[in-house]
Amino acid sequence: TGPKDPGYAKAFSCSACHGWDGASRADTVPVLAGMPAWYLKKAIQDYASGKRPAAEMEPYAKMVLELGVDDVANYFARQPKPAPLAADPAAVERGRVAAAPCAVCHGTTGKGDPAKGVPDLTGQPAGYLRNQMLLFKADKRSPGEPTLSAVKALMKTIPDAQYADLAAYFASQR
Amino acid sequence: APAMKGDFAPKRGPRVVVIGGGWGGATAAKYVRLGDPAIEVILLEPNKQFVSCPLSNLVLSGVRSIDSLTFGYRGLRSHGVRIIHEAATAIEPDTKRVRVGEGYLQYDRLIVSPGIEFQTEQIAGLAEAGDQVLHAWKAGPQTVELARRLQAMPDGGVFVLTIPPIAYRCPPGPYERTCQVAWYLKHNKPRSKLIVLDANQNIVSKTGLFRAAWRDYPNIDYRASSKVVKVDTGAREVTTEFGDRVKYDVVNVIPPQRAGTIAVQADLVGADKRWCQVDHVTYESVKHKAVHVIGDSTIGLPVPKSGTVANAMGKICANAVVHLIGGKQPPAMPPVNVCYSWVSDKEAMAVINAYRIEGGKVVQIEQKLTPGQSQAFGQNALGWARSIWNDILG
Numbered sequence: 001t002g003p004k005d006p007g008y009a010k011a012f013s014c015s016a017c018h019g020w021d022g023a024s025r026a027d028t029v030p031v032l033a034g035m036p037a038w039y040l041k042k043a044i045q046d047y048a049s050g051k052r053p054a055a056e057m058e059p060y061a062k063m064v065l066e067l068g069v070d071d072v073a074n075y076f077a078r079q080p081k082p083a084p085l086a087a088d089p090a091a092v093e094r095g096r097v098a099a100a101p102c103a104v105c106h107g108t109t110g111k112g113d114p115a116k117g118v119p120d121l122t123g124q125p126a127g128y129l130r131n132q133m134l135l136f137k138a139d140k141r142s143p144g145e146p147t148l149s150a151v152k153a154l155m156k157t158i159p160d161a162q163y164a165d166l167a168a169y170f171a172s173q174r
Numbered sequence: 175a176p177a178m179k180g181d182f183a184p185k186r187g188p189r190v191v192v193i194g195g196g197w198g199g200a201t202a203a204k205y206v207r208l209g210d211p212a213i214e215v216i217l218l219e220p221n222k223q224f225v226s227c228p229l230s231n232l233v234l235s236g237v238r239s240i241d242s243l244t245f246g247y248r249g250l251r252s253h254g255v256r257i258i259h260e261a262a263t264a265i266e267p268d269t270k271r272v273r274v275g276e277g278y279l280q281y282d283r284l285i286v287s288p289g290i291e292f293q294t295e296q297i298a299g300l301a302e303a304g305d306q307v308l309h310a311w312k313a314g315p316q317t318v319e320l321a322r323r324l325q326a327m328p329d330g331g332v333f334v335l336t337i338p339p340i341a342y343r344c345p346p347g348p349y350e351r352t353c354q355v356a357w358y359l360k361h362n363k364p365r366s367k368l369i370v371l372d373a374n375q376n377i378v379s380k381t382g383l384f385r386a387a388w389r390d391y392p393n394i395d396y397r398a399s400s401k402v403v404k405v406d407t408g409a410r411e412v413t414t415e416f417g418d419r420v421k422y423d424v425v426n427v428i429p430p431q432r433a434g435t436i437a438v439q440a441d442l443v444g445a446d447k448r449w450c451q452v453d454h455v456t457y458e459s460v461k462h463k464a465v466h467v468i469g470d471s472t473i474g475l476p477v478p479k480s481g482t483v484a485n486a487m488g489k490i491c492a493n494a495v496v497h498l499i500g501g502k503q504p505p506a507m508p509p510v511n512v513c514y515s516w517v518s519d520k521e522a523m524a525v526i527n528a529y530r531i532e533g534g535k536v537v538q539i540e541q542k543l544t545p546g547q548s549q550a551f552g553q554n555a556l557g558w559a560r561s562i563w564n565d566i567l568g
């Protein structure tokens with residue numbers, strides 16, 4: 001995982017936002033440490049192609065593709081995932097109950113399913129999870145993508161007040 | 175403290191000396207240790223604490239405290255960086271020595287990140303004015319004092335901010351400051367106005383985004399191509415190169431800049447006597463072997479003088495130095511840039527740059543702007559600060 005890793009120097013610039021070795025402690029910037037390589041790679045490809053619009057990631061996604069996305073993805077996958085940030089226990093409990101409809105895809109523990117292209121939500125900062133759910137709801141994440149229409153339809157059924165609870169729940173899981 | 179005479183810390187193995195514990199130097203010191211713990215790292219930095227320039231414009235508007243931007247160097251010590259709170263007084267590239275007080279330190283490779291110094295002599299009356307005219311362009315006591323003067327200004331008073339010609343530290347910084355002062359005045363002194371005298375022909379960074387942000391602040395009177403050449407503290411007025419005189423109640427002069435003094439004295443600067451040319455892969459000075467320069471002091475790469483860039487250069491240069499000391503070819507790694515700018519107490523926007531290395535030179539792949547300003551970008555801006563401070567000092 002150290003300086004001998006082929007992804008070590010290629011991952012240097014990500015820590016400016018995602019934290020040292022990808023262990024983000026920021027509420028709205030995702031943790032990369034411990035992220036499965038397949039998913040990091042897919043996210044980079046989606047940002048670079050413009051499919052997943054995000055001004056803060058698109059230029060870097062193009063850079064990562066030039067540097068070698070496999071090295072970068074494998075590097076972050078090997079970093080230890082940081083402990084979840086503190087959360088309000090009452091919100092976590094409410095979120096646990098509200099998360100029932102998510103389990104079909106993300107699994108009962110929120111760990112996701114690589115075979116179906118569903119990411120691990122556990123330990124991601126709550127602000128980030130909530131923002132992504134709102135982007136789905138407004139069809140601003142991968143707009144028009146047919147394979148995501150079920151997720152987006154589901155998000156529209158969730159009352160606004162529940163977004164923060166769901167986010168707190170998944171964020172608090174290891 | 176041990177007396178610093180002669181070779182006061184004899185070198186026993188490979189050693190890197192770093193001059194300056196700011197955004198570039200502190201990062202480089204940490205990453206040399208991470209890259210190879212067998213290399214001894216000595217950091218020279220006169221200040222006991224690190225005060226972040228990024229977010230310091232929010233101290234002027236009263237949105238943040240300077241304490242919330244002030245950090246110690248404990249994290250670097252935990253990586254085995256030896257910190258000496260003294261200034262380097264000279265560099266001797268031929269004997270590979272850095273002078274400190276009456277003594278010297280021997281190095282194998284030297285990393286120089288001294289930031290910027292002001293060309294006070296470019297504005298008549300500025301040197302004589304002393305602390306009566308503030309720059310607040312190095313975060314610290316001047317930032318706090320400028321905030322105090324802004325608060326003490328009577329409602330109806332005029333705040334004058336002057337912007338130097340490029341190249342200077344943080345291209346969007348003066349325009350962010352404009353937003354913060356205007357936001358403060360709008361909410362606290364509605365009869366006051368802010369006159370911005372810009373030496374440049376137009377807003378030099380994120381022009382459209384700042385213009386849009388300023389629609390919320392009719393109290394801004396922005397004047398392009400208005401280079402200030404004189405300040406008169408008696409008459410409380412500044413004069414532009416075209417002879418226009420502008421009265422102020424509170425003035426903030428951001429003077430023209432050059433590389434930190436040590437870089438000039440050590441002959442690391444080019445013919446302009448201002449900035450340092452470096453190799454785009456190793457950051458080795460084009461003028462002196464085994465001396466690397468990073469951060470705001472450099473010129474020639476298509477990057478802004480920003481904290482993000484200084485941090486990126488710190489990591490890349492540290493890695494190159496580790497490779498060179500180990501007798502290996504350093505990898506060619508491009509830097510990145512992001513500059514978030516705060517346009518109110520909660521909203522921010524950003525410019526994002528990615529680069530590649532082509533034929534040994536850094537070239538830009540793409541520059542992107544956030545689609546407007548928002549509180550969500552403000553949250554990401556806070557995330558950036560938190561992450562990068564930890565990357566530098568944690």
Ligand SMILES: Cc1cc2nc3c(=O)[nH]c(=O)nc-3n(C[C@H](O)[C@H](O)[C@H](O)COP(=O)(O)OP(=O)(O)OC[C@H]3O[C@@H](n4cnc5c(N)ncnc54)[C@H](O)[C@@H]3O)c2cc1C
Nearest residue numbers: 194196197198227228261262288289469470480481482484
């Ligand atoms: C108001 C303002 C807002 C800004 N906002 C942003 C922002 O939002 N994002 C961003 O990316 N950038 C921002 N910047 C720019 C950023 O602060 C600089 O680009 C960055 O600090 C440059 O790093 P550096 O290492 O070159 O210099 P510095 O961080 O200034 O570090 C230089 C250090 O060297 C030390 N030093 C100097 N001479 C010697 C010597 N002889 N011996 C030992 N030590 C010495 C100094 O004490 C200092 O600590 C902002 C700047 C300002 C002024």
